[in-house]
Amino acid sequence: MNGKAMTRRDLIRALATAAVTTLPAAAFGAGRGQSGKRPAFGPLLQVALVPCPDYDPGRLVEAINAGWRSTRPPDVRGKRVVIKPNIADFSAERPIHTDARLVEALILHLKTLKAREIILAEGPPHNRDTEWLFRKSGFEALAKRQGVVLIDLNYDDISPVKCVNPQATLLKELYLPKTVLSADVIISVPKMKTHRLAGITLSMKNMFGILPGIKYGWPKNTLHYNGIPLSICEINGTLKTHYSIIDGVVGMEGYGPLLGTARKAGVLVMGDNALAVDATAARVMGIDPGRVDYLAMAHKIKLGSLRREDIAVAGEKIEKVRVDFVLDPEYSFLRAPKG
Amino acid sequence: MMNPSLLQALDFIKANQNPDGGWGYRPGGESLVEPTAFSLLALSSRGDKTAVGRGLDFLKTCVKDSGAVGIHPRDPEGSWMAYAALLAFHALGAAAEERRLKDWILGFEDASGHFTPDDIKAISTVYRYDASIRGWPWTSNTTGWVEPTALFIIALVRAGTPPSQDRVRSGVSLILNRKVPSGGWNFGNPFSKSYELEATVMSTALALAALGAAGVPESRPAVGEGIRYLARGLAGDVSTASLAWTLLALRSYPAGAAQARAVAARLAGLQATDGSFRRNLFETALASLVLDDGGALLQASRRSG
Numbered sequence: 214m215n216g217k218a219m220t221r222r223d224l225i226r227a228l229a230t231a232a233v234t235t236l237p238a239a240a241f242g243a244g245r246g247q248s249g250k251r252p253a254f255g256p257l258l259q260v261a262l263v264p265c266p267d268y269d270p271g272r273l274v275e276a277i278n279a280g281w282r283s284t285r286p287p288d289v290r291g292k293r294v295v296i297k298p299n300i301a302d303f304s305a306e307r308p309i310h311t312d313a314r315l316v317e318a319l320i321l322h323l324k325t326l327k328a329r330e331i332i333l334a335e336g337p338p339h340n341r342d343t344e345w346l347f348r349k350s351g352f353e354a355l356a357k358r359q360g361v362v363l364i365d366l367n368y369d370d371i372s373p374v375k376c377v378n379p380q381a382t383l384l385k386e387l388y389l390p391k392t393v394l395s396a397d398v399i400i401s402v403p404k405m406k407t408h409r410l411a412g413i414t415l416s417m418k419n420m421f422g423i424l425p426g427i428k429y430g431w432p433k434n435t436l437h438y439n440g441i442p443l444s445i446c447e448i449n450g451t452l453k454t455h456y457s458i459i460d461g462v463v464g465m466e467g468y469g470p471l472l473g474t475a476r477k478a479g480v481l482v483m484g485d486n487a488l489a490v491d492a493t494a495a496r497v498m499g500i501d502p503g504r505v506d507y508l509a510m511a512h513k514i515k516l517g518s519l520r521r522e523d524i525a526v527a528g529e530k531i532e533k534v535r536v537d538f539v540l541d542p543e544y545s546f547l548r549a550p551k552g
Numbered sequence: 553m554m555n556p557s558l559l560q561a562l563d564f565i566k567a568n569q570n571p572d573g574g575w576g577y578r579p580g581g582e583s584l585v586e587p588t589a590f591s592l593l594a595l596s597s598r599g600d601k602t603a604v605g606r607g608l609d610f611l612k613t614c615v616k617d618s619g620a621v622g623i624h625p626r627d628p629e630g631s632w633m634a635y636a637a638l639l640a641f642h643a644l645g646a647a648a649e650e651r652r653l654k655d656w657i658l659g660f661e662d663a664s665g666h667f668t669p670d671d672i673k674a675i676s677t678v679y680r681y682d683a684s685i686r687g688w689p690w691t692s693n694t695t696g697w698v699e700p701t702a703l704f705i706i707a708l709v710r711a712g713t714p715p716s717q718d719r720v721r722s723g724v725s726l727i728l729n730r731k732v733p734s735g736g737w738n739f740g741n742p743f744s745k746s747y748e749l750e751a752t753v754m755s756t757a758l759a760l761a762a763l764g765a766a767g768v769p770e771s772r773p774a775v776g777e778g779i780r781y782l783a784r785g786l787a788g789d790v791s792t793a794s795l796a797w798t799l800l801a802l803r804s805y806p807a808g809a810a811q812a813r814a815v816a817a818r819l820a821g822l823q824a825t826d827g828s829f830r831r832n833l834f835e836t837a838l839a840s841l842v843l844d845d846g847g848a849l850l851q852a853s854r855r856s857g
Contacts, residue, residue: 264761304750341699342754343832344791370582397676410746427623430632431699431739432688438663438694470707 228307250332257525258518259284260484260493264529265462267479273318277458280483281322283527287455287485292397296320297454299403299419301470302348308475310461313351315481319402319458320359331359334392336366336422339432343367344415366390367426387451388428398476399489401457405464405538407440407473411441412505412544413498415482415491416457420448442507444536449487449516457490458483463498478536480529484528485552488517489524497523499537501549554598554844557820560827561840565591566603568833573610574624575833584624585614589636590837593643597844608644619652620660622776630656631689632700635707642711654711657704658719662686662696680743686719687726696723697740698755700732702762715766723765727759732775736781753785757797764804779807786815792829792839795819799842816843 215483220314265272289503298311316333325329333356335539337346343365347353356363376387383460393399403419421444429435436444459482467473482494488511492502502508504518512519541546554562569575574583592607612683613625614637620630621637634657641650656761664683667675675683687696688704701723708720714723736751737759743749760778770776782798788799799815802808819839822829829835 249597253667263718340752340754341739342794345789345794346827348789348791368577425634426690427586428627428631428691430694431697434694445830468745468747472749528712533739 239319248459258484258486258489259525259527260482260486262493262497262526262531263481263483264479264532264534265481268312268314268462270314270318273315273540276320276481277315277318277322277483280458280481284456284483285485287400289323289326289398291327291329293330293395294323294328294398294400295331295332295334295393295396296400297334297393297404297419297423298352299406299414299422300337300346300350300352301422302337302340303346304471305333307471307473308404308465309406309471310350311402312462313355315458315460315462316352316402317355317359320355320361320401323489328398331361332364332392332396333361334364334366334369334390334423334426336369336390337431341367341426341431364390364392366392368421368429369393369425371425371428371473371499374451387448388425388542389452390423393423393452397441397456398455399453401454403459404470405459405461405478405482405498407466407469407498407538407540407544409468409470409472409541409543410437411445411497412547413500415459415493415494416454416487417445417449417491417507417551418510420454420487421445421451423452424448432437442510445507446510446516447513449511450514454487456483457487459490461494464498464538464542466498468541474539476536476538478534478538479503480534486517488512488519492519493524493526493531496520496531496549497534497536498546499535499549500540504547504549557823557827558840558844559598561823561829561836562594562598562600562827563682564827564836565594566600567832569603569607573606573608577832577834579831579833581833582624583610585611585621586623586636587834587837589633589640590834590841592640594837596643597599597841604644606694608640608646611640612646612649613732615649615653619649619656621653621656627750630660631692632663632688632703634660634776635682635700638707638711642707644803645839650711654713657688657708658713658717660688660704662689663693664695673762676740678745681741683704683725684795686722688723688822698727698737699739699743700760701726702758704757705762706765720766722819724763724768727762728768728772728774731777732781734781735777737778751781751785752794753782753790754794754797756781756785757794760801760808761797761804764801769805770805770807775805776807779805779811782808783811786811787817790818792819792822792832792835796838796842819843822847828845 261283263276263280265276300310303308360390369389369392373386399418406414409413461478461480465473465476466476484490495502568579570583574588576582614621621634623633641784672683687701690700705723730740732751736756738752758786829839
């Protein structure tokens with residue numbers, strides 16, 4: 214190390230180089246999903262904050278059931294449901310990936326609701342060895358145990374989809390996996406983590422993982438060049454996530470999303486609007502969501518809302534479960550004041 | 553003479569050729585360049601002219617006016633799968649396509665050339681590698697990484713480009729520069745701030761195979777460290793593709809020969825009763841090529857290793 218302090222802006226610029234676009238948020242239309250239109254939000258977006266102290270299978274099923282009932286979940290009966298966990302990498306020491314026990318509880322829940330087909334799908338960002346990752350993270354065994362399909366989205370068949378934002382971006386069209394495009398319902402199940410390039414990674418950032426490596430490379434560099442906030446908004450504006458469940462039972466703080474340390478928050482954050490779910494989870498982490506670039510951009514382009522007054526939180530109160538995740542010094546500005 | 557298991561693997565590949573002549577990663581999947589090229593390499597060893605001819609025709613439809621090859625015929629731009637196409641064009645005698653594609657690959661830009669001195673300094677501070685060294689990216693307008701650089705080196709050298717060629721030498725330098733200090737390689741970041749990042753078996757195997765192809769001797773510390781990293785990695789869970797690339801890497805160096813026999817047996821043991829490896833056409837073709845001593849991929853490494 215040469216001793217010179219690296220600012221966050223320096224770092225992101227170095228990674229994204231000169232290609233980081235400064236597209237105004239106003240260039241977007243309102244987000245739309247693959248099924249045509251977003252649901253009516255109603256007066257309030259609904260998010261459930263469900264205490265869940267550990268990964269006991271019975272407790273997880275209860276927690277999911279409670280959160281599901283107190284929000285506006287999608288109708289999954291007879292539907293093809295794709296679950297997108299976050300399996301960014303595997304470490305025996307650090308909680309990088311969504312805990313497979315949570316996803317198993319979700320599968321059991323979806324089975325009771327008579328989902329026609331359940332698919333687990335992930336396209337890890339930089340480690341191409343998905344067979345190894347799926348095995349080490351427990352998802353291969355889970356898929357076998359539950360009789361569900363496990364898809365490596367990095368190598369899936371793909372189709373171009375016109376990007377929701379037609380202006381001035383590198384991503385005029387998104388090449389998306391057919392597994393995802395053919396889903397009736399997409400459920401994002403990320404880990405609650407800090408992120409060294411985005412501040413935090415929750416449901417919206419988790420959708421980076423649907424973009425296929427065969428087209429975008431490992432790591433998915435094209436997205437970094439496009440600008441991380443913009444790419445997150447373009448993906449989420451083009452493809453609708455119907456429901457999000459954030460694994461905050463044990464999250465990651467510090468130098469996430471791969472090298473941070475475990476931090477127990479003891480909650481699941483659930484809801485049908487990914488932005489509102491992310492904003493709520495950010496508050497649980499002691500972070501002001503309005504200071505997170507991509508959440509602020511997503512709010513501005515109307516992918517939902519991050520404002521407290523627009524979100525009805527069912528279950529536990531945020532202040533009661535707030536656990537201030539340690540932030541990398543470059544992201545200390547994200548910290549929300551207490552009270 | 554090929555053993556019955558490998559013949560069964562080739563039968564699996566042949567049975568899953570798509571009507572357009574190409575192959576997908578899985579049976580019935582969309583025809584893509586990488587699984588098609590490797591299926592062709594594998595089938596060509598059996599002299600299956602009809603299937604190979606149809607497959608080669610498909611691969612030729614993926615060539616753009618610039619000579620580039622993307623991931624499939626409709627891909628508007630060239631990218632990393634061009635390495636596999638080059639291997640196939642060379643092996644199958646498609647000289648015109650080979651020549652144009654080789655030229656395109658040698659010109660396929662590593663966007664790190666656009667870094668400013670400040671960018672390079674910042675990257676050196678955080679990730680501790682030299683971003684001024686050019687390798688190959690996965691996709692256009694992005695920067696070089698270890699694995700695509702390794703794949704392109706393997707293909708270019710196999711197709712007759714001398715290791716002394718400037719771009720190949722630079723690629724070798726990139727690989728050596730991105731080594732993880734404790735041995736081996738990952739996707740391309742040895743560090744992130746103060747954290748040393750872990751190597752992976754797949755990246756290490758590809759890096760070593762490329763260094764072997766380029767004639768980097770095993771006396772280079774990075775090579776020995778890489779071989780020792782693979783030995784440690786092999787003690788644990790290793791995927792099918794990683795085992796196959798590891799076998800290629802170990803056969804590139806005399807020091808890897810003893811381990812290679814055990815890896816070959818381990819890889820062969822993963823073959824399913826239908827002849828496939830995980831019902832993945834690319835992995836089945838790759839495994840059959842590296843398990844076959846006369847495989848086209850191995851010849852390159854042996855010749856220059």
